[in-house]
Amino acid sequence: MTKQTIYLDYAATTPVDPAVAVAMRECLEPDGIFANPSSSHSGGQAARQRVEEAREQIAARVGAPADTISFTSGATESDNLAIQGVMLAHRDRGRHLITSRMEHKAVLDTAAAMERQGFEVTYLDSDSEGLIAPDQVAEAIKDDTTLVSIMHVNNETGVVQDIAAIGECCRSRGVLLHVDAAQSIGKVPVSLDQWAVDLVALTAHKTYGPKGIGALYVRPGTKLAPLIYGGDQEGSIRPGTLATHQIVGMGQAYELADTEREAPALTVKRDRLWAGLSVIEGVRLNGHPTQRSPHVLNVVFPGVDGESLRLGIAEIAVSAGAACNSAAPEASHVLSALGLSDALASSSQRFSVGRFTDAAEIDYTIERVTAEVARLRELAGGAPAWCAN
Amino acid sequence: MTKQTIYLDYAATTPVDPAVAVAMRECLEPDGIFANPSSSHSGGQAARQRVEEAREQIAARVGAPADTISFTSGATESDNLAIQGVMLAHRDRGRHLITSRMEHKAVLDTAAAMERQGFEVTYLDSDSEGLIAPDQVAEAIKDDTTLVSIMHVNNETGVVQDIAAIGECCRSRGVLLHVDAAQSIGKVPVSLDQWAVDLVALTAHKTYGPKGIGALYVRPGTKLAPLIYGGDQEGSIRPGTLATHQIVGMGQAYELADTEREAPALTVKRDRLWAGLSVIEGVRLNGHPTQRSPHVLNVVFPGVDGESLRLGIAEIAVSAGAACNSAAPEASHVLSALGLSDALASSSQRFSVGRFTDAAEIDYTIERVTAEVARLRELAGGAPAWCAN
Amino acid sequence: MDYSLEVQQRFHSPQGAGEFAEGTPGLVTGEAEDRTLNVWVRVQIQVVGTVIRSVRFRVFGCPHMMAAAGWVAEALQGRESNALRELDMHEIRKTLDTPLEKLGKLLVLEDALQACWQAHNVLAQGQKGS
Amino acid sequence: MDYSLEVQQRFHSPQGAGEFAEGTPGLVTGEAEDRTLNVWVRVQIQVVGTVIRSVRFRVFGCPHMMAAAGWVAEALQGRESNALRELDMHEIRKTLDTPLEKLGKLLVLEDALQACWQAHNVLAQGQKGS
C-alpha cells in the first residue's frame, strides 16, 4: 500500500503497531523463541512462558482470569466455537438460539448453519438507530433457549449494545450469553469482571495486532464442544501447535490498547471528520448518535452511488457500509436492518479512524469527499427521487 | 532459547527461515501490506495479490493448481476439515472411515470424534517397520467406505507410506483419500500431479515457515462441509480474515523448500548422527531402515529411561518418541503400534535434523549421548531384563 | 473492485456528461432505470437529418455505467441514427473490460438508447408528415 | 517437564549410587519394581548394631526416582535402622518439589526400603539367635 493513500478503514483491519512487530520478531529469529510451546525441553518451556505471559496480558485487558482465555485463529473461529460449541454441548437441554440481525457474518452464517442442523434461531431487530433493548432479549427467551449471541460494537455502524443489561437478563433466566467483541478492544471497555457474560470472541488484527490470531473467553464451567480435535493444547478446546509469535503479538497489542488513553483521541479524530462531512447537503449519520464506538463513522450521501464515490476518492481507503464488493450491490444487511432503502444503503460509506490517523488526513478527506459528492450529484442531475431516498 | 542449546527437534517445529521473516516483515510494517485482502480498495488489492502469489508458491511445491489450495490455521485444522468435512458432506453415501494407528492425534482424535457421532472407523495396523501395505487398505474398503486417511511421513519415526499406490487402490474403488503431509515438504516429494489423492493437509511451521498457518489441498469437485462459517473467504470452505503475513511466510517457506536440494543435505546429517549412535551397545532404529524421511531418526536405547536421558543431555533439544511429557509415561501410540514394549518405547528418543543443523552439533550430540547412556546404564546396573526388552 | 484504465479515465473525466441547451434543434431524449440495481440514466441525442451530431447523458450509478455512457456518447457521434439500435452492450462490456455481473446495468443504458430511437422515429415521422 | 534444582543436582551427581564391595559386613538388600511405571530400584544398607552406617542404590527410572533414592541414602546415614519404616514419601516428594503424578514411582522406592527393613530384622533375629 503506497504511502500516498490515506487509510480510514481501521474497522476492517489495522496495521501492526511497531511495538507489536518488535515483540513478534523475537519469535521469528533463528536463535529466538521458536520452539514448540508443547515441547518439554528448555526451548519449549521458554516459548510456553511467552504464551502464558500473553494470555495474562489479554485476560487483564478484558478483566478476566488468564485461564479463561483460549487462543483461536480469530474472531470468526471464536464465534463459531462459542455458538456451535455451546449449542451442540447443550443440545439435550435446549435447541433455541437468540441473536440479532446486525451481527457479523461470523455469527449470522453460523446461526444459519445451526438452523440447517435443526436448531431454532430467533433474530432480533434493532430500532432504527441500531440498538437492541434488553427487554427484547428477555421477551425472546423461551424454556428451551440455550444461548443468546449479541455483538458489543457493530463493525459497520460502531453502535454499542448495552451488554451489561443484556447479560443481567440472560443470567436471571439461566441462559448463556456470547458476545462478539472483535471491534471493542482499545475503543470501548470490555469489563468481564462486571458483566454477566459467558463467552466472548476476541481478535488481534482490529487492535494493531497480527491477523490470524484471536481468542475465546469461556467462563469457567461453561460446557463447550470443540470444533476441531487433535491434541491437548488449550485444554483440548482448541488443539494445534500454538503460534507463539502470533500470541505474543496479540498479547502486546492488547497490553497497548488502553481504552482510557485511546478512546478520547479517536473521538477527537472521528468528530473532526464528522464536523467536516456533516455540512454536505443531505448527509446523515447511520446508527445511534451517541451510543457508539469512537472509531467508526457510517455516513449516507443521498443521491451519490457509493461505488462511484469510492472510486472518486480512490486514494482514501474506506469501505462500503457492506464489505460486499460484488456488482449487484445487495445492500448491507446491517443498514437494511436500520431501515435504510437499498439506494441509501448503497450510498453509505464507512469511515473508520485509528491510532495513526492524523488531522491532515482527515481534513484532506473532508475536502475530497465534499468535492466528489458535488461532482457525482452534478453527473446525476435530474435523477428521480428514489435515487436519494 | 539460549544459543548454547543444540536443536534436534525439527520434527516438532522449525525456526522461521530468515528469508521468510523478511517476507513477513513487509506485512507487519505500518506502511506495509497490512490491509484486509478482502477490502476492495487499493491496499486490499495489494494484500490480495500477495495472498494469491503465496497460493501459487504452495501449489507449485506440491504439484497442484493454485485454486485447489485453501488456507487454514495449520495441519490440525486441515486434517479436521478434511475428515469431518468429507464424512459429514457424504454421510448419506456412507459412514465408514479408514485410517491407521500411526496417525497424528489430529487424525486419530478426529476419527474418534466421528465414531462418537455414529460413524464407523477401521484402524489399520502397520507392520513392525511402520508400513501400511496398499493391500491392507484395499481389503478394508467396504461398500459404505467414504474416506481413507493415511499420513505421508510419520512424525515420530519418519517412515514414508506409499501414497501413490494407496491412492490407486482408493481411486479404483471410488473412495476418497486424505493425506496428512505436515512433515513432508522439503524432505519427501509430494506429487499431486501424479498421485490419486483428494485431500492433503499442509502446514508451514515444519518447513521454516510461521506457526499458525496451514493449508488444505482439495481436489476440484470434492464435496466438503465447512467447520466454521462467516464469510466468503477461501470459497467459503474457510472464512475469516486472511492473515497476509502468515500466508506470505508460508508461500516463501514453500518456495525455499526444494526437496531435491534439501533432502540430500538432511540425509548426510541424519546418517552422520546414526553412524555415531549406532555403535552404542544395543541401540536399534525404530521404523523402516530405508523407506523413511531424511530428517527423523527414532532410536531406542535399551535399559536407559528416556526421561532421564533427555535430562542428562538437557542442552540438546530432542523429544520422546511420544510428545507426551506426562509422568506415568503412556508409551507412544506409534511405537507401540510397531510392537515395542512400554519399556522400549519409553527408552526411545526422536532426533530430527534440519536446515540449520551442522556437523559439530551432531558430533557433540553423539559424544554426549554416548556418555550419558553409559552413565545411566551404570546407575541401573543389575536391573532385571524387562527394563531392556 | 478493480477498474480498467479506460473505465477509470472515462469515470474521472466523463466526455458528454450533461445536457444540451434549451431549444437545441433535433433533440430526442431517452431515459431508463432499474431500482433493484440502483441505476438511472438519461440520454439526449441531437440528430441532424439522419446523422447523430452529438450526445449528452446523465447517470446515477456505478463507474462502469458512467464509462459506458461516455463510450456510447463518443461512439454515436457522426453515426447514422439507426446506430442507436445496433450498439451491442455485450461488446461494450468487453471493450471496457467490465465484469459480467455489470451487464445488467449496461442493459439499462441500452433501454435508454432504444427509447431515444423510438422518440427519434416519432420525430422523423412527424417531419415526413408535415 | 521441569525439575527442581535439587532433583537436577542429585540426578547429575547421585551420591550413594552403586554397591558395597563383596562381603561387606551387615549388609541388607531390598529391591522393588513396577513394570507399568517403568521403574526398578535396589537399595543396599550397611547396618552396624542398630545404626545405618551407609546406603547404596541402583535405579532404572526417571530423574525424580534417582533424586529420591539419593536423598534417602543421605537421610538414612547414621540413623537408627527403624528409620527405614519411617520415611514418608509424601514428604520426600514435597521436599524434592516433584509432581504429584510421580508419587506412584516414589512408593516403589518405599517398597524397596520396606524390603530392607524386613531383611534387616531377619538378620537381627539371626544374630540374637546365635
Ligand SMILES: Cc1ncc(COP(=O)(O)O)c(C=O)c1O
Ligand atoms: C464484529 C466482528 N466479528 C467478527 C469478525 C471476524 O474477525 P476475524 O477477522 O478475526 O475472523 C470481525 C472482523 O472481520 C468483526 O468486525
Ligand SMILES: Cc1ncc(COP(=O)(O)O)c(C=O)c1O
Ligand atoms: C503428521 C502431523 N500432522 C499434523 C500435525 C499438526 O500440525 P499443526 O501443528 O500445524 O496443527 C503435525 C505437527 O504437529 C504433524 O507432525
